[in-house]
Amino acid sequence: MLVIHRRIAPQPDWSAELHLTFEARSKSRLRCFSADGEDVGLFLKRGQPPLYDGECLQAEDGRIVRVCARAETLLHVTCRNAFELTRAAYHLGNRHVALQVGDGWLRLLDDYVLKAMLEQLGANTATIEAPFQPEHGAYGGGHHHSRHGDEDFNYAPRLHQFGVRP
Numbered sequence: 001m002l003v004i005h006r007r008i009a010p011q012p013d014w015s016a017e018l019h020l021t022f023e024a025r026s027k028s029r030l031r032c033f034s035a036d037g038e039d040v041g042l043f044l045k046r047g048q049p050p051l052y053d054g055e056c057l058q059a060e061d062g063r064i065v066r067v068c069a070r071a072e073t074l075l076h077v078t079c080r081n082a083f084e085l086t087r088a089a090y091h092l093g094n095r096h097v098a099l100q101v102g103d104g105w106l107r108l109l110d111d112y113v114l115k116a117m118l119e120q121l122g123a124n125t126a127t128i129e130a131p132f133q134p135e136h137g138a139y140g141g142g143h144h145h146s147r148h149g150d151e152d153f154n155y156a157p158r159l160h161q162f163g164v165r166p
Contacts, residue, residue, distance in 0.1 A: 069131030
């Protein structure tokens with residue numbers, strides 16, 4: 001089994017590829033297979049952003065492994081103008097939907113309920129097959145509601161320290 005613990009900077013050469021969906025790229029612990037069929041175990045540091053298309057990993061045996069975003073069924077959303085596109089993005093964000101933002105379009109994982117909502121708002125939707133690379137979020141720590149017993153959960157550094165004067 002190819003065992004991977006480290007994320008590294010992009011490299012010009014690699015010896016294996018992992019073709020993963022966004023959900024798989026979001027996991028810190030994963031058993032999967034390389035493009036060549038080799039058994040792979042990912043044991044990455046918890047709390048990091050999802051793996052991105054083109055990112056490189058280093059296996060315990062020194063080999064470099066490149067991550068490739070696998071094509072998924074997505075909703076490609078366009079609107080007549082920037083206001084309507086912003087409105088669609090607001091409603092999707094209000095539902096905590098993972099969203100890829102492009103120049104004049106939005107993409108999200110295919111969902112018939114969200115498709116109906118978007119069409120009700122006047123957006124145009126098309127189902128496509130493409131790699132999915134949503135925004136990670138402004139605060140970088142993902143979405144978490146701390147519960148009793150999660151006191152050791154570490155948030156990413158804060159952008160703002162409210163109530164603290166320099």
